Amino acid sequence: MIFLIVILLGLIIGFLYVRYFPIWGVPCMNEPSSSINSLTVVDVRDYTQSYKDSEHESVHIPVGYLKRYFHEVPGGEVHIIASNFLERNISIRFFRRRGFNVTGYTLTDCACG
Template sequence: MIVLILLTIIVSFILYRRYFPVLGVHFINLKDLKDDNIMIIDIRDYNECNNDPIKGSINIPIAYLNRNINEIPDGDLYIIASSSLEKNVGVRFFRHKGFRVVGYSISDNNKISIEEKSLKVENNCC
């Protein structure tokens, strides 16, 4: 019985870290980003980033974040991800490393989109 409870807790924790939305980080359209001191971090895969490059961003795929964390200068971050799962993992990783994530966008084939509370909003990305 205790083993089953522990297993349930571990599985719940893993699912929470991956799929539960990160609180306090909001969708911001890339065009509306006003502060020049905010670093744009593209955590999409290299292939996806090459098909839809974002000017001025640093591309470090999510799988390589821990290895290349020293390439990211201190300061506020704006994240570009390819899915909500990737966004959640990335934001939690950066917060754990002491960075402040001010916003995010989710890229989907030349469109920046976000789905929240069954409302889908799409904006074209430059």
């Protein structure tokens, strides 16, 4: 019984960590800093939000579709555009696990500062 409680508690903590624990070492930027040739901008917002304020030549893949379509993102450096902290955390962790170098992120709902 104790074993099941420990496993259940571990799963809950892991789930909360992936979604809500902040990511260190990835700066918030208003604009991508590297040259546009070596950097891929990935917009992980919903299609309705990214369609309204599409500013960059970017790859549009909502967070829910990352597992299916991440192969469309060329390897190398990636800059994430997200609308909130939850999308940011999930997408940065996802791309890091797949071997991408996440150089920064932009949040559209709140300013960097």
